[in-house]
Amino acid sequence: MPRDEEVLRLAGAHLGALASRDLRTRCADGFDHSTDTWAARKRELTPLSSSRWAGAITKASHDQWALARRGQAAHVQILEAGIRTITHRLSLPVGEKGSKRAPGGYRSRQEWFAKARRLHVLEDRLASTRRDRESGRVRVVRGGRRLLATRHNLDDAQLAEEQWRQRWEAERWFLAADGESGKRYGNETIRVSPEGEVSIKLPVPLAGYANAGRGRYVIAARVRFPHRGTEWADRVEANRAVAYRIDYDERRGRWYLTASWQYPPTRTIPLEAALAHGVIGADMNTDHLAAWRLDRHGNPTGQPRRFSYDLAGSADHRDAQLRHALSQLLHWAKTCGVTAIAVEDLNFDAEKTREKHGRKRRFRQLISGMPTGRLRARLTSMADRTGITIIAVDPAYTSRWGAQHWQKPLTTHYRKTSRHDAASIAIGRRAQGHPIRRRTAPPPQHQSDAAGHRTVQARPGTLGREEPCPRIPGPRTRSMSPDAERTRETRTSKTVRDVRSDQEWVQGSLLLTD
Structure with a gap:
C-alpha cells in the first residue's frame, strides 16, 4: 500500500539519522565508554523516538563498534603476515627456489624492487592501524563501504546518480527492534501477531501517522515465514522474545521482514x-x-x-x-x-x-x-x-x-x-582418534611369514604419529643392504664381455726390465 510505504520510509529515515548520530558519538568515546555514557546517549535519543527505539539504537551502535574492533584486529594480523613474507623473500637471492615450508626469492630484480616498495607501504599501514587500535579509534561506514565506493564508478555499475542515492539512503535506514520475553507476542516495538499482522511503534515526531492506539501503525499487508514458521509461531504464542528487522530492496522494490531469536546454551556431551x-x-x-x-x-x-x-x-x-x-x-x-x-x-x-x-x-x-x-x-x-x-x-x-x-x-x-x-x-x-594411514601387508619371506605383521602406522600413544613417514635411504627391498648403491659403484665387475668392433687395434711396444 502507498500509505504503508510512506510511513516505513519516514520512520526508517528518521531512525537512521538518529542511529548515525549515535554511532558517531559511540566511536568518539572509544575506550571511555561506560554504562553512564551509554545511559546518557539513551536519554538523549528517547525524546526523539521512544525508550525502546533508543535502546535498540544504542545497542546496535555498540555492536557495530565491537565488530569494527574485531575487523581491525584481523587486519593487523594480515598486515603482519604480509610483512613477514615479504621480508623473508627479500632476504633471499633473486631467483632462489623455495620449499614446501617457505617461499623462495623473487624472480627478477624488477619484482624485488616493486616488493621492496610495497613493504614500506604495508609497514606504514600497519603503524597507522596500530595507532588507531591503541587509541580505540575505528572506521565505520553506515550503508557499506562497497556501496560508497560505487559512487565514484557509476558507469561501471550501470547506475544513475539518482538510483545510487536511493539505494544509499535505503541502506542507511534503521528499522530493527530487539525482543522482550513476557511482552505481547515477544516484541513491543515491532509486533507481529500469529496471523501475520504487523504493527510498529512510531517515533514521537511521527505520532500523527498512527492508525491504531498508543501511537502504533498497523500495516495492511500480512507476512508469513516459510522457513521455521512453526517454531516462530510457537514463540509468538508463548510471548517469548523475537527480534525483527525491516529491510527494503531498492533494486526489486520489495520490503522484507526478518525474525530472529536466540536458543538456550546446549549442554555439552562427552x-x-x-x-x-x-x-x-x-x-x-x-x-x-x-x-x-x-x-x-x-x-x-x-x-x-x-x-x-x-x-x-x-x-x-x-x-x-x-x-x-x-x-x-x-x-x-x-x-x-x-x-x-x-x-x-x-x-x-x-x-x-x-x-x-x-x-x-x-x-x-x-x-x-x-x-x-x-x-x-x-x-x-x-x-x-x-x-x-x-x-x-x-x-x-x-x-x-x-x-x-x-x-x-x-x-x-x-x-x-x-x-x-x-x-x-x-x-x-x-x-x-584412529590413524589415517592404512596398514600394509608385510613382504612374505616364506609361507610361515616369519617377518610378522608390519604396518606403516604408529601406535595411538606414539608422539608424532600424524606426521609424514621419514624417508629411509637405500633400496625398498629387503634382499639388498641399505648401502648397496655405494657398494655397486666401488666394486669391480667380474663379468667378461666380448666386445666386437670394426676398429683396428695396434699394440704398443712393451718395456722389458730385469
Whole structure:
C-alpha cells in the first residue's frame, strides 16, 4: 500500500539519522565508554523516538563498534603476515627456489624492487592501524563501504546518480527492534501477531501517522515465514522474545521482514557418547561438500554423498546455497542415526594475501571463495536444533593421506572414489582418534611369514604419529643392504664381455726390465 510505504520510509529515515548520530558519538568515546555514557546517549535519543527505539539504537551502535574492533584486529594480523613474507623473500637471492615450508626469492630484480616498495607501504599501514587500535579509534561506514565506493564508478555499475542515492539512503535506514520475553507476542516495538499482522511503534515526531492506539501503525499487508514458521509461531504464542528487522530492496522494490531469536546454551556431551554410533566426515570444497559415513571402528560404510552448492552471485544467494547444502547433510545424518559430524578447522585469513602465494591468482581466488568461517558457524547453529555434535579436526594432510591410503582401495569398476571422498574418510578417522594411514601387508619371506605383521602406522600413544613417514635411504627391498648403491659403484665387475668392433687395434711396444 502507498500509505504503508510512506510511513516505513519516514520512520526508517528518521531512525537512521538518529542511529548515525549515535554511532558517531559511540566511536568518539572509544575506550571511555561506560554504562553512564551509554545511559546518557539513551536519554538523549528517547525524546526523539521512544525508550525502546533508543535502546535498540544504542545497542546496535555498540555492536557495530565491537565488530569494527574485531575487523581491525584481523587486519593487523594480515598486515603482519604480509610483512613477514615479504621480508623473508627479500632476504633471499633473486631467483632462489623455495620449499614446501617457505617461499623462495623473487624472480627478477624488477619484482624485488616493486616488493621492496610495497613493504614500506604495508609497514606504514600497519603503524597507522596500530595507532588507531591503541587509541580505540575505528572506521565505520553506515550503508557499506562497497556501496560508497560505487559512487565514484557509476558507469561501471550501470547506475544513475539518482538510483545510487536511493539505494544509499535505503541502506542507511534503521528499522530493527530487539525482543522482550513476557511482552505481547515477544516484541513491543515491532509486533507481529500469529496471523501475520504487523504493527510498529512510531517515533514521537511521527505520532500523527498512527492508525491504531498508543501511537502504533498497523500495516495492511500480512507476512508469513516459510522457513521455521512453526517454531516462530510457537514463540509468538508463548510471548517469548523475537527480534525483527525491516529491510527494503531498492533494486526489486520489495520490503522484507526478518525474525530472529536466540536458543538456550546446549549442554555439552562427552566425545565418546557423540561417537558411539559412528561419525560422518565432511570435506569442504569450492562447489560441494563430500561426505562419507564411518562406523565406530573407523571403517567407511555405504556410499559417499555429495552436496553441491553455487557460491556465485550475491551474499544472500551464497548464504541460501550453503544453508540448503548443510540442511541436506544434517538430514542425511539424522536418517542414518549418526550423532556427530566431523569437519576441518580451516582458516584462510593468513593465506589470502598475494605476498604468500605470489602470482598464483587463481589459487588465491579459490581459497578466498571458500566461506570456511561461515560454514562452521552456520553448521554449528543448525546442528544445535537437531542434536548433532560438530567436531572440528586438524586439516593437516587430510587430502594427501586420504588420496594415498583410501582412494585406490575404495575404487571399483562401478564406483569411482574421488580425492575429496577419500579426504572425508581421513577427517572422520581423525575425529575418532584412529590413524589415517592404512596398514600394509608385510613382504612374505616364506609361507610361515616369519617377518610378522608390519604396518606403516604408529601406535595411538606414539608422539608424532600424524606426521609424514621419514624417508629411509637405500633400496625398498629387503634382499639388498641399505648401502648397496655405494657398494655397486666401488666394486669391480667380474663379468667378461666380448666386445666386437670394426676398429683396428695396434699394440704398443712393451718395456722389458730385469
